[in-house]
Structure formats: structure tokens, C-alpha cells
Amino acid sequence: MHDGRGIDDGAAQAGGEASADAHLREQRLGGETLYAGGFVELHRDLVRLPDGQQATREYIVHPGAVAVVPLLDDGRIVLVRQYRYPVAKVLVEFPAGKRDAHESTLQCAMRELREETGYTALEWAWGGAIHNAAAYSSESIWIWFARGLRAGAAEPEQGEFVETVTLSAAELEAFELRGDLPDVKTQIGLHWLQSWRAGRRALTWLAAEDAAGL
């Protein structure tokens, strides 16, 4: 049974093979779905701890999400402002959304950018993956960069209210320094953008028509 966790890519993380981390790893003994709603799926598993004792682990099973760092030809960046109910705040964020079944991370990135902002992009570059709530969620956020943007009409989903804003990296860094950029994927995407522009991070750009099958 697939239990929703990232088993496949778990072994080689952080410089340690699974066998070398036997003193840290937990083994799944069984589990159940506590709740499967319209948005959130909650699981509780029984695990064996490294010392042989047993414990329970409660966590959200999440399909993963993408975030897009969309770069305008003049250097500004396209973001969205969106009300986030759980924290009761309007947040400035990179366009983002959950991956649909049978969709690659890039297909998801292309769709979310178009739906939320109307933009399409001529070129795409893979940024990397992050875990935003590893204590209680299986979520990965896959970050893609987009450039060669062409404006179009946004197609928000039913019940989704977002507005597009364009800002420079300097304006976003000022937001961050005064505490007004609390969204983690947005701070990290901004840092990656700055390290790419400074020549410390490499990005490999693919033409959209070549990349669409990825």
C-alpha cells in the first residue's frame, strides 16, 4: 500500500544512507486514515522507534505543490496576494498550488501560473524541492523559475480570490527585512533568485515547448 510518504527518495538525504541512520529511522507498523476531506487527508500510523519502542505519528498526506518564480523581462517579479484563512492574513506569495493526479511538477507549474496570473512563459528552469512541515505533513514544494513571460487572462478556480502584483527583488527583500514576507516558499524562492543573479546558483533554462513533456 502506498502510504503517501516520500519513501523512494528518503535514503540518500543529508549525506546519510538508510543503514547509517538506523539509530534515527522509524519503521511503519500499520496505520489508518483518520479523515479524508475535500482538502486535507489525515493519517495516524503506528511506528517502531529506533530503540524498539512503539509510538504513533499523525500527519497530513499531501500530493505536493509547486511554486513559480516568474521573472518579467524588466527584472520585476510576478506574485499574488491571497487571503490565507488558517493564519487570518493576506500574504504576498509566489503563484503556487497543489499538484493534480497525473500531472508533472512542471505541468502543474505552468497551469498554476496561468490560472492565478494569466501569464505563460517561454522558458522554465528547475529550482529545487523543499519540505515545509516535515513534522506533520508529507508535503514537498517544488520550485520552478519562469521567464519570457507573456500576459493573458487569469483563470482562478471557483472560490479562489487572488490578485497579481509585480515587485522588484529589492522591494521584496525590504518586505522580508521588515517581516512582511512570512510565506516560506516565497522567501526561499527569492533567496534562490538572488543567489542565481549573483552567480552562486546555476539554473538550466528549457524552452517551454521542449519542457512541456517533463
Next chain:
Amino acid sequence: MHDGRGIDDGAAQAGGEASADAHLREQRLGGETLYAGGFVELHRDLVRLPDGQQATREYIVHPGAVAVVPLLDDGRIVLVRQYRYPVAKVLVEFPAGKRDAHESTLQCAMRELREETGYTALEWAWGGAIHNAAAYSSESIWIWFARGLRAGAAEPEQGEFVETVTLSAAELEAFELRGDLPDVKTQIGLHWLQSWRAGRRALTWLAAEDAAGL
């Protein structure tokens, strides 16, 4: 009734007062607790959307967590390696943990640093707050910096298996660039550390004995 969300500080975020964001904000009409387990509390609320329609919002109510960026006198940084069951990986992270009731964020930071690594710190500086899963969790992560570290014996909680590692900022940046630092609070704390060391971010250091009441 307190519904677990960060209402108090919601109005002035991202440059917009609540009234200016009426076209984005959602209003709580009611709700229920779907699950209250040992670790995770799941709520479902009914909300009124900006266009007057209704929708449901499912989200984790979280007490918030701290993360500590602990700086050794020689410039290296103290981190922990820990198995994160939901993502099935051992992650390199800053010491962190959930806030207990009646605990300030700094008291929580002091406790988690001591429990997970054994270190106490002579000086503390407030970093800032981030939201790591604002689509489905009320969690804030409050980041504190610590220096003047004194080693001691770790006191891990029952069932908690963590190991302490010390790394330089350059080593951590290399981890990040090759994709081996996926934990969001750790990447963001590292970036804030680097921007402080580069003179772009200010930190105000408080002596531990003066700060303990905060």
C-alpha cells in the same frame, strides 16, 4: 471562542489594512473540530467568501513553534539530524519544537535548545516569524538566534531521537545548493544569518538573564 488562528496580527500584513483587502478576506461563519489527537488538531470551518458565497476551510490548529540558530564562538552552527516520518527522511535542521502553553517564544527557544542539544546561550536575538503551511495550518515558526553557547547534556523527550551536528555556514550553503537542506526553517534561518553577517540585517542581542522574562 478562540479559533486558533492569528487574528490579532492579521490586519496590517503586507501593506494592506483589513478594509483595503475586503475583496480578498474570508469571514468565519462557524466550525467544528474534526480531530484532536496527541499531536495534530484538525478543524473545519464554514466561511463567507469575498463574493458572498460560502466555502469550507480545513486546517490544522497549531500552537506555533520556535527554531533556534545557535552560533558557536568559532563561527560554526549547531544543528540536529532527525528522522521526519511524514517525509521518510533524516533532515538536517535547526533545533526546534512546539511552544508549550504559558511559554513565551524565547522560553520555548531556550528549552528546545537545551533539550535537543544540551547547549545554553549567554545571548539571544529575535530573528522573525514565518508561516510554513498557511494554506492548511495556523503554524507560525518564531526564529531566535543564540550565541555565547555553553555545552551541557541534552535531555531529549521520550521517543525523540536527535543527534547534534556542527557545520559552518559555507558547508550549509553547499548542502542547500545541492538540495540537501530541504527544511524550510533551516534554509531561512541560514539566509538570515548570512544577511546579518553581511551587514544587511540587524539583530539586537540581549543577555540571557535579561531576556528570560520575555
